[in-house]
Amino acid sequence: MISRLSAITLNTFREAVRDRVLYNLIVFALLMVGSAPLISTISIGLEKQFLMNLGLSAISLIGSMIAILVGVGLVSKEIEKKTLYTILSRPTRRWELILGKYLGLVMTLIVNTACMTAGFYLALGIVSRGLGRADALPLVAIYFIILQFMMLTAITLLFSSFSSTIFSAVFAFALFVIGTFADDLRNFADVAHGLARWLATGAAYIVPNFSALNVILQVVHNEPVSGSLIFYNTAYALLYSAAAISGAVLIFERRNLK
């Protein structure tokens, strides 16, 4: 089982690498290196904050786009191209395929984020003329961004398990946008009345709360992130991802692959 799971995971990673998914790193590197001298000239005294905001936001956005655009094809592309036929006719279980695909894309995103983080710190070092202990704080924001990728990949995979590539992308992107403003949805639920309150509260609990995972502004202003938030966000992201993956497995286990 472990051998099959790791084979599927590594193959998914290899597919992403060979399909040039990681080319985005070049764009990110150019953005960071190119913006560093520019920032120094246009934002006197705030260049570090500006760079941190730009860098962390870019890491989050680029990774989220990869999670959705690659994630939607993870299962649906295999069904459309019928590559699953030669996999499911082996001792492979359907859940192994879903979990292996998920882990493969998460692995791709982690490698991607690690490379972007290295580029980010290189640019930060150039702008700040060296790095201090306090510069470790953005790592918390990057850790939360990875948690966000894990949730987003699981959600995309859930849609991909029963829908076509295009619909999966639309659904996942819509949920990503709604989740980014989940706090606003909760605030609305607090002030709404009657049915609207019930619906907004229900929706606020169902949609992924990506806004809770966004601590970029806090980090930029050098405000510490509490240990309890790290713990709760970790538990939340793992549970939400597990629920979405379980849903994907339940649907896929019963699906006729025409």
Added chain:
Amino acid sequence: MAALEIQGLSKSYPAGFWRKTLKPALLPLNLTVEEGETFGLLGPNGAGKTTTLKLLMGIIFPTAGSARILGRDFHDPEGRRHIGFLPEQPYFYDYLNAHELLDYYGNLSGLSREERRKRVPALLERVGLADAGRQQLRKFSKGMLQRVGVAQAILHDPKIVFLDEPMSGLDPVGRREIRALLQSLKDEGKTVIFSTHILSDAEALCDRVAIIHKGELRGIGVMADLKSQSADRSEAVWRGAQALGAVSGLLAESRVAGDIVRGVVAAGDVEALLDQLRQQRAALISLTPVQGALEDYFISRTTGKEAAAK
């Protein structure tokens, strides 16, 4: 022990706007294939052959019925260790090369790293892809992909191999190569089950054939019996149209093209025909038994009237 036992296996798909009506793709199918047999599933396009194979491979789920492959329930993933499958017009991960693909499939089939290291190059050699093993599959021709397909199906040395239209879309050379590969599997004593609508392929390879039409099993024929039914006629081809007048009474049918004559003769009249041709100084080009029994059987089972009378 039977290699394959199918009992009442059927598949229907919901149809219509409300998806409340069921459109049958395969009517209840009962079939047994013995170990070591080469068995052909014959039928026109859309007959239900691919549906049958997809059901057996767990790609789609049956509406009713069950099957046992090598004595194990066909849903049991562990049973698939001894099964090889080649889908129709297979598509593989084209970002991999043939070596990587087979290594991946070998891993999924439970082969150890050491076994894969030995088997993959040997198998690429066997299917004639030793030189192209490190080339990405996106650069492969259709014939090469089909050979990779056969290679992945037999990589883990399965006891039973299912192939869906293995010769479809191939040029004559490619077809001959795949046919030789299937013959070698047969010679190794493996159970081979393949679907085809090309009757000559079935005629050359199969021990038995099942005719499927409109989702229904219309008949099962033993190739040896079918061939013996047609053994009473032979086709002679000779050069020398002047001999036709002397032998016309022996021929069931004849056709002349220039100086070449083709005539069908009953088995009992072959010697007399040969004598006459010698006397008339005609040069015999070939004398072969008439192959066509399977075609007759196929047509009798797939045309409406005969099927109704069945």
